[in-house]
Amino acid sequence: MSKPLTPFKLSAQTAAMMMAFTLVFTALMAGTYQATRTTIAESAEAEKLILINQVLPPASYDNKLLQDTYKLGATPELGLDEGGFVYRARKDGKPVAVVMEAVAPDGYSGKIRLVIAVKTDGTVSGVRVTEHRETPGLGDYIDPKKDKNKQHPWIAQFEGKSLSVLPFERWKVNKDGGDFVYMSGATISPSAVIKAVAHAVKFAADNQAKLFE
Incomplete structure (x- = not known):
């Protein structure tokens, strides 16, 4: 045993x-x-x-965009406290646009994260909201997935805009003297996005040479 x-x-x-x-x-x-x-x-x-x-239409560039990046440190102009990336689009070796991450810090319910494409001539190619906590049914129309107007979503207003045709001070909602429409009763969220996009467009213009080195 x-x-x-x-x-x-x-x-x-x-x-x-x-x-x-x-x-x-x-x-x-x-x-x-x-x-x-x-x-x-x-x-x-x-x-x-x-x-x-x-x-940014895929036909507008032919480089491996995700591998052609510029690393940003803390960039208050884009609301990036911890930095971020700029993706550089090229066609036949020539720069055509940058795709930037940005943050609108003053949304109604907090930060609104964005992706913004700006062409080398300073024209906005497109904008998308990637993260937000805006009130359902009110400010959430900034997100095209939640915008009831699928034919002409609110976010599409930025396409084709640039500082050369629309001065910086006019990047506001209509009621504040700007050129962007909004839904009645929900102006804080779109105002935050508009301001963030305007600053991103200005940042791209002011740093074009550095971004495309």
């Missing part, structure tokens, strides 16, 4: 089993991560390109 395990030996055996389980589990997780990280990265890139192609 085998001798019963002492409390010390029992604890040691349990610890050894737990250690073995931990090592096996860790190895399995590491293996799963290694096997899937390429797929995850490719999926993330595909999602990012889908968004970019909503603000």
Whole structure:
């Protein structure tokens, strides 16, 4: 008959089993991560390109845009406290546009994150809201997915605008003396987006040489 395990030996055996389980589990997780990280990265890139192609027609550039980037440090002009990326679009080696991340800090319910494409002539190609917490049914029309007007969504007003045809001081909603329409009773959210886009357009114009070096 085998001798019963002492409390010390029992604890040691349990610890050894737990250690073995931990090592096996860790190895399995590491293996799963290694096997899937390429797929995850490719999926993330595909999602990012889908968004970019909503603000910049894919036929307008032929470079690997996600690999042609400019890293920004903290950039208050774009509302980027922790920096961000500028993606550079080129056609036959020549610059055609930049796609920028930006943040409107003064939305009705907090920050509104944006992606903005600006052509080299300073014209806005497109704008999309990527994240917001605006009140459903009111300020959320800044997001074309939630805008009930699918034919002419509010966000499309920016397309074709530039500081050369629309002075900086007129980038406001109509009631404040600007050139952008809005929905009655919901002006804070669109005003925040308009201001953020105007600053982004100005930033692109002021830093064009640096962005395309």
